[in-house]
Amino acid sequence: MAYYLKEINERCRKDAEGFIAECDALFEKNLEHAADLIQANLSKSPIVLLSGPSGSGKTTTAKKICEVLKERGVVTHDISLDNYFRTVNPEDYPRTEDGSYDFESPLCLDMDLLNQHFSALSAGERVFIPKYDFVHKKRAMSRDRALSLGENEIAVFEGIHALNDAITQIHPEAFKLYISARSNVIDYDGKLVFKGTWMRLMRRTVRDYFFRGTDAADTLAQWDNIRRGEKLYISPFKDNADLQFDSSFAYEVPVMNNMATELFETMPEDTPRYDELARILPAFERFEDISPDLLAPEALIREFIGGGKYEY
Numbered sequence: 001m002a003y004y005l006k007e008i009n010e011r012c013r014k015d016a017e018g019f020i021a022e023c024d025a026l027f028e029k030n031l032e033h034a035a036d037l038i039q040a041n042l043s044k045s046p047i048v049l050l051s052g053p054s055g056s057g058k059t060t061t062a063k064k065i066c067e068v069l070k071e072r073g074v075v076t077h078d079i080s081l082d083n084y085f086r087t088v089n090p091e092d093y094p095r096t097e098d099g100s101y102d103f104e105s106p107l108c109l110d111m112d113l114l115n116q117h118f119s120a121l122s123a124g125e126r127v128f129i130p131k132y133d134f135v136h137k138k139r140a141m142s143r144d145r146a147l148s149l150g151e152n153e154i155a156v157f158e159g160i161h162a163l164n165d166a167i168t169q170i171h172p173e174a175f176k177l178y179i180s181a182r183s184n185v186i187d188y189d190g191k192l193v194f195k196g197t198w199m200r201l202m203r204r205t206v207r208d209y210f211f212r213g214t215d216a217a218d219t220l221a222q223w224d225n226i227r228r229g230e231k232l233y234i235s236p237f238k239d240n241a242d243l244q245f246d247s248s249f250a251y252e253v254p255v256m257n258n259m260a261t262e263l264f265e266t267m268p269e270d271t272p273r274y275d276e277l278a279r280i281l282p283a284f285e286r287f288e289d290i291s292p293d294l295l296a297p298e299a300l301i302r303e304f305i306g307g308g309k310y311e312y
Contacts (some may be wrong), residue, residue: 003185003250005193005286012254012288020294023249027300030245031061035068037243038154038175042074046149047118047174051162051237053230055200055207056180057247060303062158063310065177074152081159083130086110088137096225104229106161110139118157118171121149160229163237178241181248194283197227199248201280202260207304209263211312216263221272252301254290259305 011019038048052058066076085108094105117127126148132139149155163176185194201223208214261284264277292305302308
């Protein structure tokens with residue numbers, strides 16, 4: 001799917017609020033469809049595996065699917081696979097070619113524990129969800145969050161490696177969902193204006209700056225490794241999904257335009273991938289602006305700019 005720049009700008013000028021509402025409604029239809037399929041699969045498995053690359057909106061999508069299911073009377077739980085990261089051990093932790101820790105690798109996850117928990121939950125048994133301390137890079141087996149699944153009860157596990165063969169081949173009956181912001185913006189002559197991957201970079205840069213204390217140059221410096229990890233460890237498994245859908249919004253560049261431009265303009269020319277940045281900045285200038293104040297508290301884009309109803 002592609003968006004057309006002329007249509008985006010016309011809708012921004014004429015009826016920005018209506019434009020946002022229309023785009024959000026399309027996304028809600030995707031969520032409803034996903035909920036339909038998840039419910040239909042409940043007789044086979046109470047486990048949902050949700051994957052997608054960085055900046056795809058996995059966390060909010062998981063929460064919103066849970067809301068849809070709850071409205072239908074299904075008891076739901078959303079769990080981040082980040083909690084299953086292994087404690088960093090210099091002796092056996094995965095590394096990149098330059099010798100640094102490879103935090104994009106699925107080997108960072110405790111796959112054995114995950115599979116044990118999926119099997120136990122499917123059998124109605126109780127498990128204790130671990131908690132990962134990112135500051136000290138350690139996992140603790142917390143007994144604060146016990147989980148067992150009864151009848152008409154579902155657990156949604158979201159994370160970049162949720163569709164890895166090491167999980168899906170052992171639990172093929174689980175419902176599998178893949179999301180990514182992958183729509184480009186083009187001119188009517190078909191020329192590319194804004195890549196879908198740029199949307200994810202824009203989302204991550206803004207979120208990292210406002211909520212993770214990371215400046216824009218550091219985010220861009222990490223992007224090479226993130227993209228490497230996606231190509232190696234995430235995209236190859238997307239066809240394991242029972243359903244794939246696009247998490248991009250036609251209005252999101254106008255909404256994030258000003259804040260992203262301000263952050264990107266601060267980056268020095270020796271920043272890695274600066275040549276890509278030099279193509280993104282002129283592209284921002286071609287979009288109209290929309291005030292973020294028009295976004296609903298439950299909008300997925302709030303995951304990246306703040307002011308939303310969800311806790312992360």
